[in-house]
Structure formats: structure tokens, C-alpha cells
Amino acid sequence: MQQAELQAQRIRAAMWFLLPMIAALAFVAAYPLLRSIYFSFTDTTLTSLYTGQWVGFDNYLNWRTLPSGRTIYRGTLVDPAWWNAVWNTVRFAFVSVSIEAILGLMVALVLNANFHGRGLVRAAILIPWAIPTIVSAKMWAWMLNDQFGIVNDMLFNIGLISEKIAWTANVDTAMWAVLMVDIWKTTPFMALLCLAGLQMIPRDVYEASKIDGVHPIKVFFKITLPLVKPALMVAIIFRMLDALRIFDLVYVLTPNSAATKTMSVISRENLIEFDKFAYGSAQSTLLFLMIALFVTLYIWLGKVDLSGDKQ
Amino acid sequence: MNGLKITNVSKTFGKTNVLKDINVEIADGKFLILVGPSGCGKSTLLNIIAGLETATTGRIEIAGEDVISRDPKDRNIAMVFQSYALYPTMTVRGNIAFGLNIRKVPKAEQQQIVDRVAKMLRIEDLLDRKPAQLSGGQRQRVAMGRALARDPAIFLFDEPLSNLDAKLRVDMRTEIKELHQRMKTTVVYVTHDQVEAMTLGDYIAVMKDGIIQQFGTPSEIYNHPNNMFVAGFMGSPSMNFIPCQLTEVGGEVGVYLQGHTTRFFVRLSQTGKDYSRWLGKNLMFGIRPEHITDYAEQVGAQEAIPCKVDILEPTGPDTLLFITLNKVKVVCRVTPETALQHSIDKMPLYFNTAKAVLFDPASGLAI
Numbered sequence: 001m002q003q004a005e006l007q008a009q010r011i012r013a014a015m016w017f018l019l020p021m022i023a024a025l026a027f028v029a030a031y032p033l034l035r036s037i038y039f040s041f042t043d044t045t046l047t048s049l050y051t052g053q054w055v056g057f058d059n060y061l062n063w064r065t066l067p068s069g070r071t072i073y074r075g076t077l078v079d080p081a082w083w084n085a086v087w088n089t090v091r092f093a094f095v096s097v098s099i100e101a102i103l104g105l106m107v108a109l110v111l112n113a114n115f116h117g118r119g120l121v122r123a124a125i126l127i128p129w130a131i132p133t134i135v136s137a138k139m140w141a142w143m144l145n146d147q148f149g150i151v152n153d154m155l156f157n158i159g160l161i162s163e164k165i166a167w168t169a170n171v172d173t174a175m176w177a178v179l180m181v182d183i184w185k186t187t188p189f190m191a192l193l194c195l196a197g198l199q200m201i202p203r204d205v206y207e208a209s210k211i212d213g214v215h216p217i218k219v220f221f222k223i224t225l226p227l228v229k230p231a232l233m234v235a236i237i238f239r240m241l242d243a244l245r246i247f248d249l250v251y252v253l254t255p256n257s258a259a260t261k262t263m264s265v266i267s268r269e270n271l272i273e274f275d276k277f278a279y280g281s282a283q284s285t286l287l288f289l290m291i292a293l294f295v296t297l298y299i300w301l302g303k304v305d306l307s308g309d310k311q
Numbered sequence: 312m313n314g315l316k317i318t319n320v321s322k323t324f325g326k327t328n329v330l331k332d333i334n335v336e337i338a339d340g341k342f343l344i345l346v347g348p349s350g351c352g353k354s355t356l357l358n359i360i361a362g363l364e365t366a367t368t369g370r371i372e373i374a375g376e377d378v379i380s381r382d383p384k385d386r387n388i389a390m391v392f393q394s395y396a397l398y399p400t401m402t403v404r405g406n407i408a409f410g411l412n413i414r415k416v417p418k419a420e421q422q423q424i425v426d427r428v429a430k431m432l433r434i435e436d437l438l439d440r441k442p443a444q445l446s447g448g449q450r451q452r453v454a455m456g457r458a459l460a461r462d463p464a465i466f467l468f469d470e471p472l473s474n475l476d477a478k479l480r481v482d483m484r485t486e487i488k489e490l491h492q493r494m495k496t497t498v499v500y501v502t503h504d505q506v507e508a509m510t511l512g513d514y515i516a517v518m519k520d521g522i523i524q525q526f527g528t529p530s531e532i533y534n535h536p537n538n539m540f541v542a543g544f545m546g547s548p549s550m551n552f553i554p555c556q557l558t559e560v561g562g563e564v565g566v567y568l569q570g571h572t573t574r575f576f577v578r579l580s581q582t583g584k585d586y587s588r589w590l591g592k593n594l595m596f597g598i599r600p601e602h603i604t605d606y607a608e609q610v611g612a613q614e615a616i617p618c619k620v621d622i623l624e625p626t627g628p629d630t631l632l633f634i635t636l637n638k639v640k641v642v643c644r645v646t647p648e649t650a651l652q653h654s655i656d657k658m659p660l661y662f663n664t665a666k667a668v669l670f671d672p673a674s675g676l677a678i
Contacts, residue, residue: 204396207363208457212410213384226400 033288039281046275059282076282084258085266086290092175092262093243096182101236103183104190105228109220111191112198122195129188137252140181144168144253174259178250182243190235197231198224233302237295244291263287313375314339314497315360315465320369322355322521329355330366330521337514339374340495344512346502348544352521353501354469360499361467362386374464374497389458390467394474395450397442397457403429404438407456428456431490448479455490468500472507484510505545509533517541534666539675542597542668548631551603551641553596554672557589565664566596568636571619578613580665589678595670597677600631602663603643615659618643623650632658 040059044052061075076082111122128136143150146166155161167177201224209219247264254260261269267287271280314337322330330352337343345353358364360371362383371379378386389410397406404425411421429435432452442450451471458466471487472480488511491498502508508515509529517524517532517540525537536542542550555566558576564586565578579586605615621640622633630650632643643660653659669678 202394202396204392204394205398207358207361208390208392208396208398210363211361211383211388211390213382213413214409215413218413223398223400 036281036288037285039278040285042278044278044281046272046277049277052278055278059278060286076279076286081258081261081266082263082283082286085261085263088175088260089244089246089262089264092179092182092246092260093240096179096186097236097239097243099179099183100187100190100239101232103187104235105194105232107187107191108194108198109224111195125188125191127188128185129192131185133185133248134252136185137181137249140177140184141168141253144177168254169257171257171259174254174257178253178260181253182246182249185249186239186242190239193235193238194228194232197228197235200231201227237298240298241291241295244294245287263290313337313372314341315343315499316370316372317356317360318370318372320356320359320366320371322352322359322364323367328521330359333369333521333523335516335523335526337497339497341513342491342498342500342511344500344502344508344515345518346505346508346515346544347518347524349503351518353503353518356518357467357469357499357501360465361388361390387464388467389461389463389465390469391451391454391458391471393470395442395454397450397453399442402439402441403434403445403453403456406442406453407460410457410461424460428459431459432456447475448483451475451483455487459490459494463496465497465499468498468502470501470503473502473504480507487511505547509545515545517544519544535677536597536668537677539595539597539670539677542670542677546599548600548642550597550599550668551636551639552670553598553637553639553641555594555596555637557586557592557594557669559590564590566594568596569638570616570634570636573617575616577662577664579667579669580613584678586669586678589669589671593672594678595672597668597670598641598662598664599666600642600644602666603634603641603660604663605645605649605660613661613664615661617657618660620655620658623655625650632660634658634660 039052041054041056042052043055043058057075059075061073061077063071063073065071107125111118111125131139142148144152144167146152146164146169149164149167151167152161152164156164165173167173205223205227206219209223214222245264246262247268250260250262250265251268263283264287267280267283269280270276270283274280315335317333317335320330320333321328333356335343345356347353355364359366360373362378362381366379369379370377373386373388398409401409407425407428408421411424416424425438426435429438432455434449434452434456437445437449437453442453445453451474454471468487472483475483484507487500491511500507500511508517509532512529514526515529515532516526519540525532525541527535532541533545536545536550539552543552553566553568555568558565558567560576563578565576567574567576618632618634618636620632620634624631624633625647627647629644630647632645632650634641634643645658645660650658670676671678
């Protein structure tokens, strides 16, 4: 009886500690999210934010049959610009996160080794991650500039290219430019999370493998990788969430390029620039649903342990 | 044949000498204990034997072969680690067989070895579990199983029992001893626990500050310690060190001890030792608790001395008495019955000086 009372008391205390957090989250996350979702079912515009009428799923998909018998479909779900953005985003997310995961793990393995000045290198490697995205995007925009950029200059001087390339403006290279900058920027983050995972691995397992005479490559795949996998999976999920809603880098580095426009970029464009507030809200809602679906699938299929209960 | 021969091994990290000129040699099939407080270099020495660390100078011979330049895998050794070092993603079977797998032992033979080892260690029903699903004692068995599967020239144990609870530790200790008696393979066993050292070892090397303080059989180490460190480290409760002055009374050499109320003379009964040059010098009189006792027979003719007991600690099989002699606290060990029979103000105690050791307090060395 006393035990139950103590338990109840603990739960009450926990609730009081959680309350400010829950209130803040409700205010800055739940409310805007629900309001966006609500907007997506109305005909709200920027000039009539509070007077939008309920239109059901029209922003997602609606159709009209013309007197000629032809049916016209409209809405985000049949908008080629939207699907282009979806494709761009998905492609960007998978390529960037895959490369970042591999590079990050490699960097982490190096940083996990014992060498002189390791602390300094660990700090130095974080610099790209520490620079605000807007700044690094601008910096790279200049470096990749077709006329004054140092990248073109160097490639041209050593003879790798015969004419200067407009990396960010060219449809063929724009996505690669964005990918490259993103990988440059976020590999350190991946590396740091992987490094944390690597440092959890007890050293004597490696000593045991030395006595067993296990080849280093086999050690990596049989021992290191399975042990660092939980940390890596969590790192990947963080990066994937970031990558799926990427906005700032694309917006600054390659403005208005159809080759790189992502879901976030296109929904902002509709929300603000094209004054299709409700339409943009519908796209935001779809983006939210896609990320939610992806994360659920990932956690479920990957058996990712976010609770930290298992060891 | 040599089981293990360590010649002039030294190890320096920067300016610190972790090991200083270590020389040890044991015959094949013997059980060698490296014991000492933490930081004494015992684990480093074990790692050097294993090849996990390199010696700055010196040679290591295992089963008659110089292995100093060989990789750990080519030294024909097996090692059991303090925290077991099981491969967490593999089953027990996988853990035991992994080393065999790497050395391309045929599958059927692997199976046979795993089964034999599992039976020996009574872990047959755990073979398909992962290490995380095992208790500490079970993991310990698996770690030993992995070592046994290799059938090496020498087993290396790095404080294998220190993560187990007290009761399990005693059980496993017996089991390790049993296994060794059955396998007759050379063992080097690192521990900081002097009870493990005494019970398991054929030979003990007591280490401190990177130096072997004394090397010998358990009884040599226990009964004839080289110096005050070895004397104090081995045995629990540890040996009493009583500052005293060596005196000659009526042709008999001994020391005066001052209790709370009484002052008495204890005659030294060591035979064949010439103490003449130490007469009148300040020395340390080292005597183990069990040699200040109620058991008259083992002590010989000396009479009991009534001592005032400060504190009385029953441990079960015997009772520890704390008395004060020459202003230091001294532990004695008597039977519980004696402790109850007599008044604590006048506890009759016999001093078995035949087992006492005198030390030069300046050098710490035994006289």
C-alpha cells in the first residue's frame, strides 16, 4: 500500500518536471503543426489568413469534368513540380546520408586510433559542422562560382577541365554541388556520433581478437561494425530527418533551380512567393507524413533501439 | 622443458619504468601467479607475454621457443580477460569456435572441440545464447571455454575472477585449480588477491613498482618473506609489524614488548641464525596473527602472556583480537571458545616466535 503511494508520488513529481517541456512543445511544435494541417484543408491565402474556407482535400487532389467529357485533375498529388521536388529530396537524402555514414565511420575509426594530437584533430574536424549553414553555403557558392571561384580556377589550372563550369547553375551539376557541400558539412557530425559508439566498445575484445589472430578486415565486419551499429543507426536516423527536410543549403546555394528544389523549398515557394498558402500547407503536411512514415519504417525494420534499454 | 622463461624484461613508457629487469622461469605445466597491488606492472608483464604489448628489452620464451618477435596469434597462447572480452554479437558456440574458425580447423573437429569444452565447463545448455544473456559466472566459463578450445602451450589469466561476487569467486577458483590439475598446461595468472595467489599457484611472483619482490612457492612466500612489503601483502589479516629493539637476556636473544600494563620478554626461537650484529638495534618484529594465539602446543615451551584486548572480532571459525604492543595495534587469532572463556583484560596469548620474522626498518628487508 505504501509502495503504491510512493509510486504515485513519484509519477506526480515526474509530471511536474515534464509539464514545462510538454507545454513548450505543444506551443512551438504541436500547435504550428496542427495549424498547418488545418490550413491545408482550406483556401487560405497570405492576405486572408483568418478567413479561409474549408475545402476538404482539394489542395491535395480535385478534379473537374469538362462539358467535353475530359476530366481535369488538379492538386499537389498531380503536380509535376511537387513530384520533381520529392524525387530531388529523396535522391539527395539517400545519397548524402549514405556517403556521410560511410565517410563518417571511416573518419571515426581514424579518430579512435591513438596518435599524437588526436584531441586537436577531433576538434578541428568539427569546424565544418560548427559553421552556420548559410555561411558555409555562401562560402561554397563563391568557391564554386563559374568566373571567380577557386574550384574552377584550380581544376582549370591543372587541366582537369577545359572550360569553367557553372557548378551551381548548371542543371547537370547543381545537385552534385549541393550534395558535396552537405557531405562536407555533416560528415563531422556523423563521425562524432560514430566515434561515441566506437568508444563504447571494450578494448579487450580487440585484444582477444589479436590472440585469436583475426584479420583486421574481419575484425571490422565481425566485431566493430555489429557493435557500432546501434550508434550508427541512430546517427543515420538523425541525418535522414535533417536531409529529408533540407532547405537552407539548397535555398542559398542553388536558388530556383528545378534540379535541386526540395520539398521544403517548393512548399515555402508556394506558401510565400506564389501566395498559395493553403497549397503550400498541403505540401508541408505531405512532407511531414512522408518523414513520419519513413522514420516509422526505419525504426521498425532496423529494430533501432531508441529507448536505450537494451545493451 | 621450460614452460615459460622471462629474461631481463623491461618496459618503459616515456620516462616511467613500468617493469625493471624481470626474470622468471617455470617448468612446463606449472601454475605461476603474478600478484601485487594495482600499478605494480603485473598486467603489463602478462600483456608482454601475450604479445599485446612489446617489451622495451628482454626475451620471452614459451615452451622453449623465443616468441618475442611473434604476433600474439603465433605464440600458441590463450588468454582469459578480466571483463571476459567475449564477442558480443556471437553466440557462446560462436565465441568458442571463432578462434578455431580463424585457424581453419575443419568444421567437424570444431564441433567436437566445442562440445568437449562445453561439457568440461558445464555450459552445454548455453551454447546458443548470446553473452548478454549470461550471468557473470557463465560468461567467465565461456571465456575459459574459448581459451581451452585453443589447446595452447600456455594459458594467460588476467584477473579472471575479480568481476565475480565473493561466493562465485571461491567456486571458480576451485574449478580453475581442478582444470589445471587435469590439463597440466602452463598457466600464468595475474591477480591482486593474495588468497587466490596462495591457493592456486605453484609459484608466486610478488610484484611492486615493476620489480619482482620475491619469487617462490606459496609457502616460501608466506613463511619466509624477503621484505616487509611481501610479508604485509600476503596473508589476511596481514602480518603485524612491531617496532622493537633486539636484546640479549641471560644468553637468549629476544625483544621486549610493552602492552597496556605488562612488559614482557619474548625469546626468539629461530635456529641457526646469528643475530649478534643486530643486538641493540631498532628492528621490526613481524609476526602473523595466527602466531599470537591460544594454541599452546604449536608454540612450544614459552608461557602464555596475559594481554588486555582492545577489540574482539569474531569471524566464525576463529576470533580476531586487537591488542596494543609497543604502541602499535596488533592482531591475534584465537579460537572462539578461548575468546569467550577468558576475560578480555587478561587474555592468555602464546607468541610463536619460531615463525616470526625480523626486518630492518631502514631497508625493509628481512634479517
